[in-house]
Amino acid sequence: MPPAGDAVHPGAATPVAIVVDGERVSGILGQTIAGIIMAQDVLRLRDSREARPRGVFCGIGVCFDCLVTVNGVSDVRACQRAAVEGDEVLTGVDAPMGFVGEDATSVGRGRSEQGDVES
Numbered sequence: 799m800p801p802a803g804d805a806v807h808p809g810a811a812t813p814v815a816i817v818v819d820g821e822r823v824s825g826i827l828g829q830t831i832a833g834i835i836m837a838q839d840v841l842r843l844r845d846s847r848e849a850r851p852r853g854v855f856c857g858i859g860v861c862f863d864c865l866v867t868v869n870g871v872s873d874v875r876a877c878q879r880a881a882v883e884g885d886e887v888l889t890g891v892d893a894p895m896g897f898v899g900e901d902a903t904s905v906g907r908g909r910s911e912q913g914d915v916e917s
């Protein structure tokens with residue numbers, strides 16, 4: 799089977815470089831932003847409003863603990879976004895998506911257009 803068609807041994811990896819908080823880091827094309835960051839032994843992607851560190855929790859796009867800013871777009875789930883050459887990533891984003899707390903009851907609540915918290 800040719801290497802390109804072999805899912806187990808797909809052949810040579812294509813490198814990709816992104817900038818995380820001003821520092822250039824490398825990964826493999828197809829990796830998520832979270833994957834590249836975690837490969838640098840960095841687990842914290844942001845802090846909650848209660849100043850508790852948050853990073854990859856579910857890894858499947860459900861918990862929103864991994865939110866970062868990518869190329870100026872906030873609230874990007876790092877575990878779901880494949881890295882693209884030259885992406886500029888900012889970690890440490892506070893108040894993602896208007897979430898107001900860490901308990902399960904706050905998940906899914908967002909800000910209305912007026913900035914108020916919806917219940």
Ligand code: FES
Pocket residue numbers: 853854855856857858859860861862863864865875876877878
């Ligand atoms: S780790 Fe849960 S959404 Fe990314």
